[in-house]
Amino acid sequence: MNDILLDIKGLKIQGWSDEKWHPIIKGVDLTLRRGQVMGLIGESGAGKSTLGLAAMGFTQPGCQITDGSIVFDGVDLAKLSDAEKRKYWGNRMTYVAQSAAASFNPAHRLIDQTVASTVRFGISSEAEAKADARTLYGALNLPHADTIGDRYPHQVSGGQLQRVMTAMAMSPRPDLIIFDEPTTALDVTTQVEVLRAMRKIVEEFNTAAIYITHDLAVVAQMADVIKVLRYGQEVEEADTRTMLAAPKEDYTKSLWSVRALQKEERPKQDNILSVKNVSASYGKVPVLHNVSIDVPRGSTVSVVGESGSGKSTVARVITGLLPQRDGVVEYQGMSLPAKLNDRNKDQKKRIQMIYQMADTAMNPRQTVREIIGRPLEFYLGLTGRAKEERVRELLSMIELDDRFIDRLPSELSGGQKQRICIARALAAEPELIICDEVTSALDQIVQEGILKLLMRLQTELNLSYLFITHDISTVRAISDHVVVMQLGRVVEQGTKDAVFQPPHDPYTDLLLSSVPEMDPDWLTNLKLPELT
Amino acid sequence: MTQTPQNYSAANEKTAFVSERSRWDRVKLTLGKSPWTARFGMIVILFYVILGLFAPWIAPYGEAEVFAVPFAPWDATHVFGTDQIGRDILSRLIYGARNTVGIALATTLLSFIIGGGLGLVAAINRSYLDQLLSRGVDVLMAIPSLIFALVLLSIFGSSAINLIIIIAVLDATRVFRLTRSVAVNVVVMEYVEAARLRGEGLGWVMRREILPNIMPPLVAEFGLRFCFVFLTIAALSFLGVGIQPPTADWGSMVRENASLIQFAQYDIKAGLTPLLPASAIALLTVAVNFVVDWFLHHTSGIKDTPK
Numbered sequence: 001m002n003d004i005l006l007d008i009k010g011l012k013i014q015g016w017s018d019e020k021w022h023p024i025i026k027g028v029d030l031t032l033r034r035g036q037v038m039g040l041i042g043e044s045g046a047g048k049s050t051l052g053l054a055a056m057g058f059t060q061p062g063c064q065i066t067d068g069s070i071v072f073d074g075v076d077l078a079k080l081s082d083a084e085k086r087k088y089w090g091n092r093m094t095y096v097a098q099s100a101a102a103s104f105n106p107a108h109r110l111i112d113q114t115v116a117s118t119v120r121f122g123i124s125s126e127a128e129a130k131a132d133a134r135t136l137y138g139a140l141n142l143p144h145a146d147t148i149g150d151r152y153p154h155q156v157s158g159g160q161l162q163r164v165m166t167a168m169a170m171s172p173r174p175d176l177i178i179f180d181e182p183t184t185a186l187d188v189t190t191q192v193e194v195l196r197a198m199r200k201i202v203e204e205f206n207t208a209a210i211y212i213t214h215d216l217a218v219v220a221q222m223a224d225v226i227k228v229l230r231y232g233q234e235v236e237e238a239d240t241r242t243m244l245a246a247p248k249e250d251y252t253k254s255l256w257s258v259r260a261l262q263k264e265e266r267p268k269q270d271n272i273l274s275v276k277n278v279s280a281s282y283g284k285v286p287v288l289h290n291v292s293i294d295v296p297r298g299s300t301v302s303v304v305g306e307s308g309s310g311k312s313t314v315a316r317v318i319t320g321l322l323p324q325r326d327g328v329v330e331y332q333g334m335s336l337p338a339k340l341n342d343r344n345k346d347q348k349k350r351i352q353m354i355y356q357m358a359d360t361a362m363n364p365r366q367t368v369r370e371i372i373g374r375p376l377e378f379y380l381g382l383t384g385r386a387k388e389e390r391v392r393e394l395l396s397m398i399e400l401d402d403r404f405i406d407r408l409p410s411e412l413s414g415g416q417k418q419r420i421c422i423a424r425a426l427a428a429e430p431e432l433i434i435c436d437e438v439t440s441a442l443d444q445i446v447q448e449g450i451l452k453l454l455m456r457l458q459t460e461l462n463l464s465y466l467f468i469t470h471d472i473s474t475v476r477a478i479s480d481h482v483v484v485m486q487l488g489r490v491v492e493q494g495t496k497d498a499v500f501q502p503p504h505d506p507y508t509d510l511l512l513s514s515v516p517e518m519d520p521d522w523l524t525n526l527k528l529p530e531l532t
Numbered sequence: 533m534t535q536t537p538q539n540y541s542a543a544n545e546k547t548a549f550v551s552e553r554s555r556w557d558r559v560k561l562t563l564g565k566s567p568w569t570a571r572f573g574m575i576v577i578l579f580y581v582i583l584g585l586f587a588p589w590i591a592p593y594g595e596a597e598v599f600a601v602p603f604a605p606w607d608a609t610h611v612f613g614t615d616q617i618g619r620d621i622l623s624r625l626i627y628g629a630r631n632t633v634g635i636a637l638a639t640t641l642l643s644f645i646i647g648g649g650l651g652l653v654a655a656i657n658r659s660y661l662d663q664l665l666s667r668g669v670d671v672l673m674a675i676p677s678l679i680f681a682l683v684l685l686s687i688f689g690s691s692a693i694n695l696i697i698i699i700a701v702l703d704a705t706r707v708f709r710l711t712r713s714v715a716v717n718v719v720v721m722e723y724v725e726a727a728r729l730r731g732e733g734l735g736w737v738m739r740r741e742i743l744p745n746i747m748p749p750l751v752a753e754f755g756l757r758f759c760f761v762f763l764t765i766a767a768l769s770f771l772g773v774g775i776q777p778p779t780a781d782w783g784s785m786v787r788e789n790a791s792l793i794q795f796a797q798y799d800i801k802a803g804l805t806p807l808l809p810a811s812a813i814a815l816l817t818v819a820v821n822f823v824v825d826w827f828l829h830h831t832s833g834i835k836d837t838p839k
Binding site: 366 | 722726
């Protein structure tokens with residue numbers, strides 16, 4: 001019996017952009033056996049999503065397959081017409097997208113969407129398919145498995161939606177499922193549950209799967225074999241245990257280097273910022289309850305928590321975008337006016353902010369010169385040559401050179417964009433920089449570069465950082481102090497060692513133990529603490 | 533393939549498939565790919581602009597120069613004949629380009645300054661001011677604009693200035709709505725927040741942060757709005773409250789010569805005379821729409837992959 005389900009040979013795909021065809025996949029082979037789970041990892045632009053979709057014979061608009069074969073169960077999908085391929089899609093092969101929220105039709109009930117393709121292909125009757133869907137919901141640990149399908153997409157949480165989507169992919173009992181970064185948008189605690197549910201169901205029905213992600217620790221829990229991609233080519237492929245224990249290529253080793261980043265203790269200095277008993281609300285909805293945080297000069301204070309914990313709201317209160325209802329924000333012992341408009345230029349200059357999405361944090365119509373030059377002109381009154389020279393100086397501080405000065409944000413890579421945002425913050429010569437999830441949208445290697453840069457700048461300029469993040473490994477790497485937040489309250493805070501050493505607050509414990517580790521048995525052995 | 537973190541350099545990070553081009557190169561590239569409809573439209577618009585700018589030199593006779601024979605037939609001296617009081621039709625057509633198009637352009641510009649400015653303010657402010665402006669605009673829009681313009685023009689008198697102001701204000705309501713709706717999507721961007729955190733004033737945020745990012749829909753709307761304003765002015769002139777004689781204007785030319793159509797059975801050329809200014813209006817409207825369509829398609833980001 002032939003147990004090879006999918007056999008891709010010498011696949012080449014190119015994409016149309018900027019008036020030229022660019023190679024995206026440059027000759028990749030991939031073999032997947034029945035019931036096998038393959039992890040595809042690589043940084044953005046490596047072509048992993050394109051390859052994942054190509055495994056279904058699908059290419060995105062603006063892309064085309066130029067060479068190679070995609071043999072699925074004996075049929076070369078690359079040679080079939082769209083109409084013929086459609087007989088496979090949603091039937092024998094299904095797809096789980098990264099953003100479940102954007103992939104569901106908001107106007108239909110979940111269960112109708114779950115069984116749509118199963119019923120259309122006549123695999124089972126509607127009643128049977130729905131009964132089966134409810135069983136699947138149960139198997140995926142969804143609450144109220146019998147009735148949750150009657151809800152609409154907006155009535156369930158992101159993690160639940162992602163599991164419903166997995167149920168949808170499972171409903172026709174496909175031979176192959178493509179998971180395209182299904183947990184990237186989820187909180188760590190939710191991610192664990194989704195991963196567990198996905199693995200269980202893939203094992204139970206012996207379905208082959210391709211799992212696309214840039215997180216090696218996540219893929220370690222899911223995959224039997226791992227294939228590393230870079231620039232549209234294969235770097236290496238090995239079974240998961242071998243890959244984790246002894247990666248051959250330097251590139252693969254560098255993928256988890258952030259986790260090895262370390263920070264040395266810095267001598268304690270006076271508090272530059274003190275948030276004292278602050279409460280805040282959006283309209284009538286309270287978001288912060290009696291929050292107190294101290295930021296010592298020259299140190300990094302990390303604020304961690306899941307989405308909705310109020311960590312970004314703290315930043316909005318400190319910057320004055322959301323005036324607090326109660327409490328004070330003190331800057332070097334002086335109380336800051338609550339409203340942004342009541343603060344003077346100097347107070348605004350000293351606290352700068354760096355955002356999560358560098359794409360939206362920079363005006364797409366301004367060049368690097370304008371972006372960095374504006375705060376120089378605005379705060380320091382620099383013009384002409386002096387301004388130009390300072391822009392160049394700042395560029396070299398962030399390890400970029402003069403070539404970038406006339407570029408638009410769209411002509412920069414993700415890491416370069418974030419560096420320009422750092423330079424814009426530095427241009428104001430601030431004392432405190434609020435970093436709101438600055439690395440979470442970046443690949444591992446780029447993340448490491450940015451974190452190293454921030455640490456070097458801290459030593460050189462004696463900067464203080466308030467680092468907002470949900471990524472525990474980043475917190476471990478860079479912080480001096482850690483503040484754990486949940487539902488608008490500070491649950492635990494102290495020096496990094498104090499917070500990370502047991503005993504923990506139960507919530508900190510849950511947060512810490514939910515971070516996937518580079519150990520294929522981690523998920524199997526994991527016992528999550530019960531939250532009361 | 534053997535790049536290690538040791539020789540990692542931020543400057544060498546791979547950027548997206550975008551090569552650096554100067555703005556001029558981009559313009560050339562875009563024009564080179566434009567469809568024939570857009571090119572036709574651009575040529576027609578250019579032709580009108582030249583006619584308007586150089587009317588006194590191009591036109592054979594003066595704008596209000598009266599000749600002895602009214603309703604003269606088409607011949608060598610008067611290429612398209614003369615009108616009801618003996619003015620040269622061709623000359624008036626050429627001067628009409630200047631008057632009708634010029635006034636329409638001024639009106640559209642003014643309506644964009646009013647509507648666009650207030651729309652931006654409303655989008656940034658989002659408080660009682662936004663409510664006040666938006667509801668005020670709703671009220672204005674509830675009244676049929678042609679009737680309203682007729683009423684206002686008969687109250688204030690139909691001078692060119694009044695014409696421009698009244699139509700501009702009535703049209704600014706539409707511009708306000710569009711500007712506000714596209715600007716609210718930009719206002720929530722983090723770069724606008726960053727500019728506010730920096731302490732930038734309203735003027736800077738409007739002009740430097742928001743305006744450049746909402747330009748494509750506004751430019752497209754400008755083209756369409758121009759057509760509507762142009763047609764409104766022509767319609768008002770046809771009704772007799774628009775541009776006043778002796779100023780040459782296509783709308784009133786249609787009205788003044790409309791009676792000639794009944795002579796078409798005797799002289800086909802005489803019948804065509806009132807259709808000349810009408811087709812001048814139609815041609816410009818079509819040309820502008822061609823260009824706007826192409827511009828919208830171009831900025832919508834739909835990829836034209838070669839097959």
